[in-house]
Amino acid sequence: MLEFLEASFQYAPGRGIVGANLKVAPGEVLGVVGGNGAGKSTLLGLAAAAMVPQSGEVRLSLTDLAGRTRRFRTDAGLAYRRRVGYLTELAPVYEDLTVVRYLRFRAKVRGERFLRIRRRVNEALERCGLVALRRERIGRLSLGLRRRVALAEALLTVPPVLVLDDPFAGIDAGQRAAFSGMIREVSARSHVLISGHDPQLLSACCTGFCVVRQGKVLPGRLTAQEAMAVLNPPPTKQAQEA
Amino acid sequence: MALGIIIRREFFQLAHSVHGLGPLILALAGSGALLVWFLQRAEGTMETLPALWGLSAAIGLPFLAAVAASRGFTQDREGGMLRLMFATPVRSRGWVWGKVWAAWGLCMVYLGGLSVACWVLLRWLLPETAQVPWTWLGFLFAGGALAVQALFWSALGTLVSLFSRSSASTFLLSLLACALVPPAMCRAGMLLTPGAAVQWPWFPFQAMVYDCAGGVLDVRLLVGCLTMTAVFVYAAGLVFDALRLCATER
Numbered sequence: 357m358l359e360f361l362e363a364s365f366q367y368a369p370g371r372g373i374v375g376a377n378l379k380v381a382p383g384e385v386l387g388v389v390g391g392n393g394a395g396k397s398t399l400l401g402l403a404a405a406a407m408v409p410q411s412g413e414v415r416l417s418l419t420d421l422a423g424r425t426r427r428f429r430t431d432a433g434l435a436y437r438r439r440v441g442y443l444t445e446l447a448p449v450y451e452d453l454t455v456v457r458y459l460r461f462r463a464k465v466r467g468e469r470f471l472r473i474r475r476r477v478n479e480a481l482e483r484c485g486l487v488a489l490r491r492e493r494i495g496r497l498s499l500g501l502r503r504r505v506a507l508a509e510a511l512l513t514v515p516p517v518l519v520l521d522d523p524f525a526g527i528d529a530g531q532r533a534a535f536s537g538m539i540r541e542v543s544a545r546s547h548v549l550i551s552g553h554d555p556q557l558l559s560a561c562c563t564g565f566c567v568v569r570q571g572k573v574l575p576g577r578l579t580a581q582e583a584m585a586v587l588n589p590p591p592t593k594q595a596q597e598a
Numbered sequence: 599m600a601l602g603i604i605i606r607r608e609f610f611q612l613a614h615s616v617h618g619l620g621p622l623i624l625a626l627a628g629s630g631a632l633l634v635w636f637l638q639r640a641e642g643t644m645e646t647l648p649a650l651w652g653l654s655a656a657i658g659l660p661f662l663a664a665v666a667a668s669r670g671f672t673q674d675r676e677g678g679m680l681r682l683m684f685a686t687p688v689r690s691r692g693w694v695w696g697k698v699w700a701a702w703g704l705c706m707v708y709l710g711g712l713s714v715a716c717w718v719l720l721r722w723l724l725p726e727t728a729q730v731p732w733t734w735l736g737f738l739f740a741g742g743a744l745a746v747q748a749l750f751w752s753a754l755g756t757l758v759s760l761f762s763r764s765s766a767s768t769f770l771l772s773l774l775a776c777a778l779v780p781p782a783m784c785r786a787g788m789l790l791t792p793g794a795a796v797q798w799p800w801f802p803f804q805a806m807v808y809d810c811a812g813g814v815l816d817v818r819l820l821v822g823c824l825t826m827t828a829v830f831v832y833a834a835g836l837v838f839d840a841l842r843l844c845a846t847e848r
Contacts, residue, residue, distance in 0.1 A: 406685040408843050437687040446678035452611055464603045467687050 362412035387562035441515035447506035451495030536560035604696030648736030649811040660776035666701035667755020690838035705748035740811035753830035
């Protein structure tokens with residue numbers, strides 16, 4: 357279970373996330389939706405341990421087959437970060453490397469066991485449809501393909517926590533469907549958080565939605581239609597009359 | 599294990615990019631020309647070859663180290679990689695040492711290149727009758743002093759690169775720090791202690807290499823360099839962690 361317990365992070369008063377309470381169960385794909393500057397990326401940054409909450413905490417509880425539960429916190433040590441796959445908004449990649457070299461480098465840096473690296477890289481390449489481009493230099497790839505490489509990197513170690521910040525930005529409809537399928541496939545054992553602006557776009561892969569508005573996470577799980585209705589409320593009578 | 603991987607990746611990125619290769623060739627050309635000029639000037643004197651080699655290398659070293667280290671974290675910041683680095687299970691010290699050793703590696707390539715140039719000069723280009731005094735120990739001491747200095751400059755440049763948002767400003771700041779701060783500090787020391795027995799040299803680090811090549815080892819300066827390197831790396835680690843805490847990067 358991935359839990360946000362009163363987690364707050366503010367860049368300035370009114371900017372960031374305040375007192376977020378959220379639970380994501382294993383196998384759940386939670387869509388985080390909201391307007392621009394609502395605090396989605398901050399929430400995802402906290403989940404990915406790229407940021408440390410100023411108050412409250414974000415923790416992960418994992419139960420193994422023997423029934424033992426281990427807890428990890430984002431603000432202490434590297435254990436949590438070993439269990440996270442993160443696709444940032446900008447989807448950065450090293451452009452001077454080939455696809456396969458980049459993935460190999462990231463797998464090593466993320467602490468993957470030496471004997472598993474080749475298998476993990478091949479799996480990620482196959483999953484993201486990058487096998488034909490494995491020897492291609494990333495700098496020569498299109499924006500959509502670079503995002504695919506960044507996604508392959510996030511999925512590389514089959515992490516228990518997968519954080520995808522606006523993964524469908526700059527992606528065409530065909531690739532979007534492929535991405536959704538991929539995310540559904542890996543979400544069987546992972547806690548997945550995906551951010552976006554449009555719940556309809558995310559509905560293909562999300563099992564539920566939460567809405568972030570002005571730095572606050574609204575309580576309750578919503579469907580895509582409900583989230584849409586919260587984000588774009590129907591005009592009131594007064595507004596219609598006006 | 600992660601440190602070795604990061605060092606290798608950073609070094610090859612630096613060595614393959616224009617930002618690393620260009621300054622390296624420029625520094626080699628400049629220092630090579632300087633070495634030839636020093637050799638001509640030293641005709642008829644008792645100047646040793648390691649001293650001249652060390653001096654010509656020491657003048658170009660701050661420039662190269664500043665260029666190499668200034669790209670460190672600035673390019674990661676420009677490309678948005680810094681945020682991904684925060685979420686990677688590698689300690690801040692790992693990232694910092696990776697950048698420092700990569701820049702140091704480029705400086706070592708520079709020293710290696712200049713050594714080859716020196717050997718070529720000695721073997722083929724000098725007249726048969728020319729007598730140039732040299733010892734292996736002199737080269738070893740001068741090389742050691744240069745290696746320690748390179749580490750110091752690389753650590754300083756890496757620390758500077760954490761503060762700046764553009765490569766150009768990082769380079770200028772690093773260059774100012776590497777080339778001008780030591781003589782400025784020595785001048786300040788002389789002004790503040792008038793009549794002191796010790797005369798500070800204009801370029802203390804270059805003078806250190808010259809002295810080392812002649813067998814005069816100033817252990818205080820070498821230990822000071824290594825200590826300051828450790829301080830800079832520690833500070834850079836703290837700044838890296840502070841950037842994660844403040845989350846100013848997208």
